[in-house]
Amino acid sequence: MAWVRALLAFALAVIAANAQTPPRTADGQPDLQGVWSNATITPLERPSDLAGKQTLTPEEAAVYEKQVVDRNNVDHRTGNAESDVAPGYNEFWYDRGTKVVGSRRTSLIVDPPDGRIPSLTPESQRRVQEAETWMREHATDGPEGRSLAERCLLWRTAGPPMLPGPYNNFFQILQTREHVVILSEMIHDARVIPLDGSPHLASDIRQWTGDSRGHWEGDVLVVDTTNFSGKYSFRGSDRNLHLIERFTRVSPDTLLYEFTVNDPTAFTKPWTVQIPVTKTKGPVFEYACHEGNYAMADILAGARAAEKRPQK
Amino acid sequence: MRKNLAIAVASMGLLVSAAPMWAHHAFAAEFDSTKPVKLHGVVTKMEWINPHAWIHVDVKNPDGTVTSWMIEGGSPNTLLRNGFTKNSLPPGTEIVVDGYQSKDESNKMNGRDITFPDGRKLFVGSAGQGSPDNKSEK
Numbered sequence: 001m002a003w004v005r006a007l008l009a010f011a012l013a014v015i016a017a018n019a020q021t022p023p024r025t026a027d028g029q030p031d032l033q034g035v036w037s038n039a040t041i042t043p044l045e046r047p048s049d050l051a052g053k054q055t056l057t058p059e060e061a062a063v064y065e066k067q068v069v070d071r072n073n074v075d076h077r078t079g080n081a082e083s084d085v086a087p088g089y090n091e092f093w094y095d096r097g098t099k100v101v102g103s104r105r106t107s108l109i110v111d112p113p114d115g116r117i118p119s120l121t122p123e124s125q126r127r128v129q130e131a132e133t134w135m136r137e138h139a140t141d142g143p144e145g146r147s148l149a150e151r152c153l154l155w156r157t158a159g160p161p162m163l164p165g166p167y168n169n170f171f172q173i174l175q176t177r178e179h180v181v182i183l184s185e186m187i188h189d190a191r192v193i194p195l196d197g198s199p200h201l202a203s204d205i206r207q208w209t210g211d212s213r214g215h216w217e218g219d220v221l222v223v224d225t226t227n228f229s230g231k232y233s234f235r236g237s238d239r240n241l242h243l244i245e246r247f248t249r250v251s252p253d254t255l256l257y258e259f260t261v262n263d264p265t266a267f268t269k270p271w272t273v274q275i276p277v278t279k280t281k282g283p284v285f286e287y288a289c290h291e292g293n294y295a296m297a298d299i300l301a302g303a304r305a306a307e308k309r310p311q312k
Numbered sequence: 313m314r315k316n317l318a319i320a321v322a323s324m325g326l327l328v329s330a331a332p333m334w335a336h337h338a339f340a341a342e343f344d345s346t347k348p349v350k351l352h353g354v355v356t357k358m359e360w361i362n363p364h365a366w367i368h369v370d371v372k373n374p375d376g377t378v379t380s381w382m383i384e385g386g387s388p389n390t391l392l393r394n395g396f397t398k399n400s401l402p403p404g405t406e407i408v409v410d411g412y413q414s415k416d417e418s419n420k421m422n423g424r425d426i427t428f429p430d431g432r433k434l435f436v437g438s439a440g441q442g443s444p445d446n447k448s449e450k
Contacts, residue, residue: 081345081346081348081412082340082345084345084412084424085339085340085343085344085345085412085422085424092386092390092391092394092433093385093386093387093390093391094386094390095390095393139341140341146337147337147338149337150337150338152363167386167387167389167390168387168389168390185389187363285389285392286362287362287363287387287389288361288362289362289363291361292359292361292362292363292364292366293363294364294366294382294384295337295342295363295364295384296337298342298414298415298416298418298420299337299338299341299342299415301414301415301416301418302341302342302344302414302415302416303415304416305415305416305417306415
């Protein structure tokens with residue numbers, strides 16, 4: 001009977017391997033290429049009123065999804081003109097997705113278990129507060145006082161690390177033997193990640209989006225990013241951010257994207273996010289943000305016009 | 313079970329209202345909430361540009377003169393994914409725009425709501441129409 005057990009074990013191993021082995025590139029790497037979307041209505045952090053509730057039941061998820069879509073589709077006329085201006089335009093232009101993540105988790109953050117970003121260190125709180133104050137005081141002095149997104153330089157969810165945003169949640173992965181390229185639709189970034197085992201840049205060379213190096217751990221692409229300048233802050237991170245991203249093709253249409261934020265000078269502990277990303281139809285459209293950014297001139301012109309008006 | 317579901321759903325109100333509302337830039341910095349504008353005009357062109365599309369309209373004044381306005385919308389990428397094309401809003405189309413004027417008091421406004429004269433919405437749809445929830449390559 002031993003041979004029967006051995007045969008059975010072999011058959012099960014083959015089935016398991018077939019179920020989990022992703023398609024391969026010509027170079028034999030797991031093939032992660034294609035256009036993907038991380039749109040989801042699951043929030044990054046668990047809302048406080050769902051504290052302790054890690055996942056929704058299928059029924060709850062269905063009700064929640066309907067609520068979100070219904071809510072998003074009403075015109076946001078609240079009677080308050082200021083809150084009416086903020087959304088800018090009606091819902092048709094947004095594309096947040098309509099579904100919670102497949103795991104039905106109530107937050108994209110999986111660690112810490114409370115689904116919340118750990119507290120900032122006192123030093124980091126002070127830094128964030130100072131930056132916010134500076135932005136407020138210099139908001140309309142010139143373009144430098146506006147956010148990096150408004151200046152068409154960086155989009156806050158385009159990464160690294162990547163998160164779902166209000167629209168254009170698309171990115172494309174391209175692979176060669178020695179590089180992976182991640183092209184984000186927002187704002188236009190193409191992140192070129194060496195896989196050749198080369199070390200990170202010297203520690204005195206700092207970049208807004210850091211220096212990314214990748215390697216394969218089995219079928220998982222692991223991307224290690226350091227050398228951040230600190231001029232772009234991810235949820236309070238500073239120049240010591242050490243980001244580890246993991247990409248796993250768990251099914252033909254699903255890429256599991258995970259990242260861990262290690263930044264002991266900014267956060268009181270590390271935190272980890274999991275987002276199942278869906279294969280989708282391309283193309284990723286050109287964003288060409290700066291060329292059409294009339295709003296920057298309008299915002300500054302509005303401030304100059306206000307300065308010329310007689311004070312009441 | 314029903315009670316639990318009701319509690320969970322009630323508590324989701326916060327979750328729903330916490331959905332991000334932000335666009336590429338702060339509309340409150342560009343447009344003036346004290347200057348609501350409603351105009352009825354004729355489309356002269358649409359600029360399919362990022363970060364925001366702009367619709368140009370001519371509005372006929374009571375004295376017969378014409379004033380040109382520019383109306384800011386969202387990213388056109390989503391419209392393209394929903395099947396909206398360059399021919400979907402041809403010059404000559406009459407529209408009614410409800411929004412707020414720019415702070416520099418030029419003839420620019422946000423397209424808070426855009427409808428045809430008979431009340432039909434110009435842009436009708438739901439969040440997530442272009443996302444793979446509805447349009448996977450399968």
